[in-house]
Amino acid sequence: MLGDEANDAQALGLDQMLLLDRMDEGSADNDPLYPFALDELLCRSAGQGGPAICHIWRHPRAFIMGLRDSRLPAAYEAQQWLEAQGWSTAVRHSGGAAVPLDYGVVNVSLILPKSDTLDFRFHGDFERMYGLIRHALRSTGRQVDKGEIAGAYCPGDYDLSIGGLKFCGIAQRRQAHAYIVQAFVVAAGSGRERASLVRSFYERAAGGDRNADYPRVTEESTASLEELAGLGPNAAEVFAEALKRVIRSGQTVTGMQEAAASLNMPTEERIRDMIGTLRGRYAIGPGGN
Numbered sequence: 001m002l003g004d005e006a007n008d009a010q011a012l013g014l015d016q017m018l019l020l021d022r023m024d025e026g027s028a029d030n031d032p033l034y035p036f037a038l039d040e041l042l043c044r045s046a047g048q049g050g051p052a053i054c055h056i057w058r059h060p061r062a063f064i065m066g067l068r069d070s071r072l073p074a075a076y077e078a079q080q081w082l083e084a085q086g087w088s089t090a091v092r093h094s095g096g097a098a099v100p101l102d103y104g105v106v107n108v109s110l111i112l113p114k115s116d117t118l119d120f121r122f123h124g125d126f127e128r129m130y131g132l133i134r135h136a137l138r139s140t141g142r143q144v145d146k147g148e149i150a151g152a153y154c155p156g157d158y159d160l161s162i163g164g165l166k167f168c169g170i171a172q173r174r175q176a177h178a179y180i181v182q183a184f185v186v187a188a189g190s191g192r193e194r195a196s197l198v199r200s201f202y203e204r205a206a207g208g209d210r211n212a213d214y215p216r217v218t219e220e221s222t223a224s225l226e227e228l229a230g231l232g233p234n235a236a237e238v239f240a241e242a243l244k245r246v247i248r249s250g251q252t253v254t255g256m257q258e259a260a261a262s263l264n265m266p267t268e269e270r271i272r273d274m275i276g277t278l279r280g281r282y283a284i285g286p287g288g289n
Contacts, residue, residue, distance in 0.1 A: 008135045009250025012128055014054070014110070016255035018263065019247050022057040023106070023240050032062035032090040032101070037274035039109050039173070039180050040093075041266040046113045047177025051259035054247050055109040056240055059101040062088040063201065066097040066154070070284045072214060074207030079284055081204055091282040094182055096171030097154045097215055100197050104188035104224065106236050108132075108243060110181045126158045129170050129181045133160060136242035140229040151218030153198040154184070165191065165223040187236040191222035 009015050020042075022035070035057045042053055063082050069075060070091045079089050087100070101107065110129055134144045142162045149159045152166040160168035160183075167187075173180040186194065199217040206212040226235040266274075 008246045009248075012131045012135065012246075012250075014052070014128060014132065014247060015250030016252065016259055017052045017054050017110075017247055017250065018256070018259045019244055020053050020055040021240075021244065022055065023237070024058075030060060030062075030088065031275055032059055032064060032088045033275045033278050034271065035059070035107065035109070036090070036092055036094075037271050037278060038266065039111060039182070040274055040278070041270060042111050043173070043175050043178045043180050045264045045266075046111050047175055048264075049262060050113075050264055051262050052113065053109075053111040053263075054243070055111060056243060057107050057109075058103050058105065058236065059088075059107075060103055061086060062090065062101040063197075064099050064101060065089065065091045065284075066095070067091065067093070067282065068213065069098050069202075069205065070282065072202075072205040072207070072212055073209050075205045076284050076286050077207070078201050078205035082201065090279070091284065092171075093278060093282060094171045094173035094180065096156065096169060096182075098198050098201060099154050099169065099184050100194050101184070102189070104186070104226075104236050106185045106187050106240050106243075108183045108185065111178065112181075113178045114176075125172055125179060125181045126170050129183050130158060130160060132243065132246060133168060133183065133185065135246050136239065137225070137229060140231070142229045149221055151195075151216065151221035153195055153215055153217045153222065155215050162223075162225075162228040165228060166221055167191065167223060167225055167228060185239060186222065186224045187231070187239045188226045188233060189224055191224045191227060192219045195219045195222040 145161050149166040154169040158170040159166045168185045170183045196219050202214045225231050231238045
């Protein structure tokens, strides 16, 4: 079993956080923007006195692009190529670049109110996510490092890696009174195959423009926790359970009662409206956004 549940959440500043476990709960039509719309609404709620939430979710088959990706010369044609292969596609409004999602990828959102609305620093937010994932993997004996991995997809200063191979990327979305830190964790399956897909997307999206600004992805840059930490073929479920144990270590009965009382779970109608807003605002058209 992973993790040591000795008050890890309090040490990370994640105590009294509600868990929203949607590992096995997809929306009716598996819209890839559903979890992003839900996060956006829960973040608004957190900024208005709602509870901090850890949202854990998966998607069966989606390719999520960043805003910069959507502006590449042939992004629309690359999107059409993905959809012809059965991938749902969407553009996210948080930071980061393209990531493929499937049931082997665990997505984690930390939704937290701002203690100071004038605080625009974000490294502390990324550190919280890094600490949560590192604590969850502690008992594997593997060292989890942070820092950009050359050739990895969705590159950034907070790439998380084991032995020089990336397994996780972190992005964020900030509102006026709350923020979301989002991580995708490649837990099960082949990191190389996912990196190959992203590389093919970029080659098409660049439209032959060698000077186009996009990550130069290499297949050998990325691996899964199944490959790196020996978690087995059920690595996604094993890792998710470890995350939940860390979060639960900071919960108390009284704290959870108060958090639940302040939770304003958005209705399906509000989520659908937000999906429409996000898709309309960030959709890719022929010739780019």
